[in-house]
Amino acid sequence: MSRRFALLSQNFSPFSRRSFLQVSAAAAAFQFVTEPMLAAAARRPYSADGVMIDSNENPLGPCQSARVAISVIIPQGGRYLDHLTDDLIHTFAQLEGLNPDNVRVFPGSTPPLHFGVIAFTSAEKSYVGADPGYEAGPHAASAVNARVVKVPLTKTYAHDVKAMLAAAPDAGLFYICSPNNPTGTLTPHSDIEYLVENKPKGSIVMVDEAYIHFCNAPSALDLVKAGKDVVVLRTFSKTYGMAGLRCGFAIARPDLLQQITEHSGFNFMPVTAVVAASASLKDENLVPERRRINATTRQETFQWLDRNGYSYIPSESNCFLLDTKRPGKEIIDAMAQQKVFIGRIWPVMPTSVRITVGTHDEMQQFQTAFQKVMRGATAFSPQPMHLARKVRRNGELPS
Secondary structure: OOHHHHHHHHHOOOOOHHHHHHHHHHHHOOOOOOHHHHHHHHOOOOOOOOEEEOOOOOOOOOOHHHHHHHHHHHHHOOOOOOHHHHHHHHHHHHHHOOOHHHEEEEOOOHHHHHHHHHHHOOOOOEEEEEEOOOOHHHHHHHHOOOOEEEEEOOOOOOOOHHHHHHHOOOEEEEEEEOOOOOOOOOOOHHHHHHHHHHOOOOOEEEEEOOOHHHOOOOOOHHHHHOOOOEEEEEEOOOOOOOOOOOOEEEEOOHHHHHHHHHHHOOOOOOHHHHHHHHHHHHOOOHHHHHHHHHHHHHHHHHHHHHHOOOEEOOOOOOEEEEEOOOOHHHHHHHHHHOOEEEOOOEOOEOOEEEEEOOOHHHHHHHHHHHHHHHHHHHHHOOOOOOOOOOOOOOOOOOO
């Protein structure tokens, strides 16, 4: 019996098909809201030769060792091969200095985000996140009739943890995405620690680190190791280029993971995703090399925006918010006419659109299309464009 089945047999008593069916039925009552769904809702008709920089995908795809691992495992695709998931857990735990019991594997980080919110919020326990922030959590909270509290980011576009605490003494879950989606900005580790130490008793802090490998920021995994009320989410969809393969982790104390599993149920992972993830973790050059590539292209894009007087929020991730100074939807539609598909808008910042950092060539095409659209758009907005915001050396933005 694999470690996973051993754990599940303890968690679900009695361990039976009926136990799984009951959990699965509960899970089916809630609809997932995912990054692909949100991007698709805003995307114009698909173009095979279009530039797709709207979903925060990594155009580089899986690394070479992951591709080889996928090819090798395909003939065994008729088997569940659950031991491969256990191997992945042990590989990740060893790399990060974790106990394997602190790690659960999911098809991406969206399922544990979704079911974590369902597990820890309710009509009596609020969901607290940033505005703007990733929308999946609020959708899940609404499914269980939890109050959704959206707190504006600080002037440096970090999560305002003190305001989050003040806004919801009844909180069941605080959601921190760092780097944040959509701004790509960081929340200091010290702020996350402050939130964990001062939150209401019985609540948890969920730290979504989907984009952390694009920067050198410290992880919140140390808080898990310390036994805090923290759930950390990781995914292979971004830096590792595996968005279409679906693999991710929830990392937390076993009792917190159990509460998530009670809502999510259990299923086998795709063997292709599991072996690709394991191979990716073992590639020591993958993260630093892709971080360098992304940072180089991102900085080149920012320099072009600076030269042309466009406003944006400086990012540490593979996406950023670009202020068009006019209704964002008009620019999204106009860019689609140029076969460049950019991201959606957030109601709190209706003139800003999210841009994913693509390849060098894709960003060149973005620049050409955006310049054409903005020059053509001046007819309905005579306002001069403001200069791009600059980051001071101390990390603060001008007011």
